[in-house]
Amino acid sequence: MKKEFKIISQLIENNTRVLDVGCGDGTLMKHLKENKNIDTRGLEISKNNVQTCIGKGLAVIEGNAEKDLQQFPNLSFDYVVLSQTLQAFYSPEKVIDDLLKVANKAIVTIPNFGYWKVRIHLLFKGTMPITKNLPDEWYNTPNLHMCTIKDFFNFCSKKNIKLYKSIALHEQKTSTINKINLNFKNLFSELGIFLIEK
Amino acid sequence: MITKENIKKIIVKKPLTLDCGKIINNYPIAYETYGTLNEKKDNAILAFHALTGDQFVSGTNPITNKSGWWSYAVGPGKAIDTKKFFVICANVIGGCMGSYGPDSIDPTTNKTLGTNFPVITINDMVNAQYNLLEFFKIDQLFCITGGSMGGMQVLQFVANYPDKAKTAIPIACTASHSAQNIALNELGRQAIMADQNWNKGNYFNTNLSPDKGLAIARMAAHITYLSKKGLQEKFGRKLQERDDLKFSFDADFQIESYLRHQGSVFVDRFDANSYLYITRAMDYFDLIKQYNGNLSEAFKTSKTKFFIISFTSDWLYPTSENKEIVIALNSAGADVGFIEITSDKGHDSFLLDVPDFLKSIKKFLEANY
Numbered sequence: 346m347k348k349e350f351k352i353i354s355q356l357i358e359n360n361t362r363v364l365d366v367g368c369g370d371g372t373l374m375k376h377l378k379e380n381k382n383i384d385t386r387g388l389e390i391s392k393n394n395v396q397t398c399i400g401k402g403l404a405v406i407e408g409n410a411e412k413d414l415q416q417f418p419n420l421s422f423d424y425v426v427l428s429q430t431l432q433a434f435y436s437p438e439k440v441i442d443d444l445l446k447v448a449n450k451a452i453v454t455i456p457n458f459g460y461w462k463v464r465i466h467l468l469f470k471g472t473m474p475i476t477k478n479l480p481d482e483w484y485n486t487p488n489l490h491m492c493t494i495k496d497f498f499n500f501c502s503k504k505n506i507k508l509y510k511s512i513a514l515h516e517q518k519t520s521t522i523n524k525i526n527l528n529f530k531n532l533f534s535e536l537g538i539f540l541i542e543k
Numbered sequence: 544m545i546t547k548e549n550i551k552k553i554i555v556k557k558p559l560t561l562d563c564g565k566i567i568n569n570y571p572i573a574y575e576t577y578g579t580l581n582e583k584k585d586n587a588i589l590a591f592h593a594l595t596g597d598q599f600v601s602g603t604n605p606i607t608n609k610s611g612w613w614s615y616a617v618g619p620g621k622a623i624d625t626k627k628f629f630v631i632c633a634n635v636i637g638g639c640m641g642s643y644g645p646d647s648i649d650p651t652t653n654k655t656l657g658t659n660f661p662v663i664t665i666n667d668m669v670n671a672q673y674n675l676l677e678f679f680k681i682d683q684l685f686c687i688t689g690g691s692m693g694g695m696q697v698l699q700f701v702a703n704y705p706d707k708a709k710t711a712i713p714i715a716c717t718a719s720h721s722a723q724n725i726a727l728n729e730l731g732r733q734a735i736m737a738d739q740n741w742n743k744g745n746y747f748n749t750n751l752s753p754d755k756g757l758a759i760a761r762m763a764a765h766i767t768y769l770s771k772k773g774l775q776e777k778f779g780r781k782l783q784e785r786d787d788l789k790f791s792f793d794a795d796f797q798i799e800s801y802l803r804h805q806g807s808v809f810v811d812r813f814d815a816n817s818y819l820y821i822t823r824a825m826d827y828f829d830l831i832k833q834y835n836g837n838l839s840e841a842f843k844t845s846k847t848k849f850f851i852i853s854f855t856s857d858w859l860y861p862t863s864e865n866k867e868i869v870i871a872l873n874s875a876g877a878d879v880g881f882i883e884i885t886s887d888k889g890h891d892s893f894l895l896d897v898p899d900f901l902k903s904i905k906k907f908l909e910a911n912y
Contacts, residue, residue: 386873395882396899400906406869406881415737416870 346376348517349536351368353426353452356510356540357381361423364447365387366410367430371398378403386422388413411435414443429454429478429536433487441506445543450509454538458495459531464469494537495527501541510540547606550598550641551575555674561665562827572671574598575642577617578625580679582772586912588623589708590632591689591696594764594821595813597640600632601625606640607812615896623907627912630684633675635668635696637820643671645816646747657816658744665692665828669699678708684709685912688904690714690893691860692821695828698841698868702830705845710911711728712904714852714893717864718830718838718871724859727767728822731760735815744816757815758806765805770856770889774798794845838871849879850907852900854892880907 350373352382357383367375368387371394377383387405389395398405406413411434425448427440432455434440444451458464458476464508466474473483476499483488492500494513501508511522515532522537523528550573558568574599580587590600592612601617603610617623617630634642637660649662676684687697687708694716701711717724735741738756746752766774778798782788785795794800834840849872853865862883872879884900886892892900 356614386879391883392882393901396903396906399880399903400910404848404878404880404912406873406879407883408881416866416873419876421873423877465597 346371349428349454349514349517349538350376351455352512352514352519352538353428354381354453357424357426359383359384362386362421364422364425365416366414366425366427366444367404368394368398368403368426369428370394371401371403371405373428374403374405375401382388383421384467386417410440410443414440414447417447419446420449424448424450424452426452429453429456432490433454433491435489437492438491438504439516440507441504441537441541445506445541450540450542452538452540453497454536455492455494455497457531457534457537458491459495459496460535461532464532476535493531494522495531495533496524497537497539498527501539505543508539509542510538512538546575547641547907550605552641553670553674553678557674559665559667562808563662563663567643567661568673570636570643571641572633572636572643572674574675575600575632577601577630578628580629580681584679584681585683585685586627587629587631587679587684588686588688589675589684589700590617590623590630590699591669591672591693591706592635593630593691593693594670594728594825594873595761595809595818597638598632598634599640600630605639605787606904609724612894615894616901616904622901623688624905628908631675631679633672635821635824636671637663637668637817637824639814639817644814645744645820646814655747657747658819660816660820662823662827663820664824665695665699666703666833668824669696669703672696672776673700673704673707683709686710686712686908688712688714690718691716691890692825694860695825695830698830699828699847701845702833702841702848705842705847710848710850710907712850712852712907713868715854715857715860715865715890716868717828717860718841719832719864719869720826720828721864722739725826727764727859728826732762732819732822734763735776735819736761738815741815744819746815752810753815754810757810757813757818758803760815761809761813762802762806765802767859768889770858770892772856773887773889805837838867839874842872842875845875845877847877848911849877850903851881852893853881853883854886854888854890854897854900855883856887857890857892859890860880 374385463474513530514536552571552573596612601611634640678702694713697713735756740751741753781797784798853862
């Protein structure tokens with residue numbers, strides 16, 4: 346299991362209810378279910394992935410977070426997880442809003458567009474950055490709203506969303522992001538992991 | 544040889560109060576089984592058939608000599624593997640394959656019941672079939688499944704018996720028959736009743752039967768089971784055994800010939816009165832209303848694990864209606880999975896060789912057994 350999922354898993358308390366939005370092949374869900382006694386549900390857009398999840402005995406619904414989050418009753422989960430997909434929505438703002446309706450807490454991870462390699466790529470090559478976390482060309486990327494760790498940090502304070510934990514991930518190493526080191530972390534982290542609450 | 548007279552059936556002694564108020568007892572439920580019930584009795588799957596189905600799910604139907612209605616899905620090594628699971632299917636009450644229906648004989652008059660048969664509902668069908676669990680001494684079914692009207696029975700079963708199924712797979716169905724569904728069924732019923740041979744349902748004593756009406760009902764219904772794209776790809780404007788239009792009302796087009804054939808083979812195996820009763824039961828089906836407008840209440844106390852399946856080209860029971868069930872289950876906090884299978888084969892997809900669909904069922908069953 347990738348480091349990102351290990352960190353997410355550590356942020357979630359045992360014996361809780363979790364909705365994994367964009368659960369992929371269900372790796373995280375299965376881990377949470379088997380190791381932390383968590384009652385998991387998944388929402389996934391790819392039929393192939395849904396089938397894989399069903400084959401693992403996971404309760405996964407085919408659907409699109411932008412349309413189908415509303416079907417879950419308010420606060421029906423303790424946590425909702427959104428891993429590296431926020432940037433792919435038409436309206437990330439609304440999705441965050443919906444996430445915090447269905448669960449008390451949301452764990453959102455974002456590929457950091459402020460990472461130095463991304464900046465260097467754009468600055469010197471003059472073309473849209475392609476990195477490990479952003480592997481697609483500009484013309485076929487699903488990403489519509491790229492943002493940086495700093496952007497998300499600012500977004501939360503502007504929207505009065507409480508940032509419980511902000512974690513930077515770089516080459517398997519984690520560190521805490523705070524107001525003081527924000528500019529530094531924004532430059533040297535590939536991924537931001539945020540535990541938020543309305 | 545198996546005939547309609549000696550097919551397997553249980554006679555239910557326990558009285559059943561129907562939704563119409565009438566009480567029935569000593570009525571037959573005809574059934575068939577596939578595979579073997581294991582010692583723990585935890586491998587039983589109850590399959591519910593659709594409008595024109597019967598208990599002969601797999602293999603060769605001994606009455607019609609055609610393949611069982613779900614042969615693609617049920618059998619040794621198939622999605623519902625009868626080497627592993629014990630599959631039970633019963634003919635619904637109101638049907639015409641040995642269960643209590645309008646072609647049953649009224650012992651007080653020695654005549655067929657015809658329209659003296661009571662109007663039944665999906666709820667009545669499910670309650671009648673529940674007796675099979677007692678017959679086989681099965682405490683909890685591993686799975687209940689069915690498509691179309693079979694799916695409606697799955698939903699009703701969980702609502703009525705929340706702890707009697709470990710898993711449930713309702714396929715291509717709805718929780719509430721729509722105005723369009725009712726309209727299409729009414730078209731079929733009117734075709735039957737407009738046939739003079741129908742004789743207000745008393746045709747068994749006349750040696751005439753409303754074959755034309757029933758065939759038209761089937762033709763109309765058959766169109767609703769297919770998709771526009773599927774029809775276009777299979778038939779297009781192809782002509783039937785001729786090089787040019789004949790400027791007549793013969794079956795010039797292949798699609799006409801196909802529908803006529805579907806109509807004519809159907810009347811050989813199905814009873815017109817059964818068609819009236821079963822379509823009526825479907826029209827009366829409204830699980831949302833049964834639970835005062837809140838479908839999630841129907842599943843509130845159940846621990847059954849659901850897997851809902853719909854098809855992209857199904858316009859009779861479209862994905863949106865299947866999703867309503869998913870939403871209700873989510874509201875009830877139930878364990879539910881959902882997938883919309885891509886298929887051009889319309890509502891009929893659940894009966895056909897649609898690999899993605901069959902694979903999904905297989906995976907779900909294997910993961911949960």
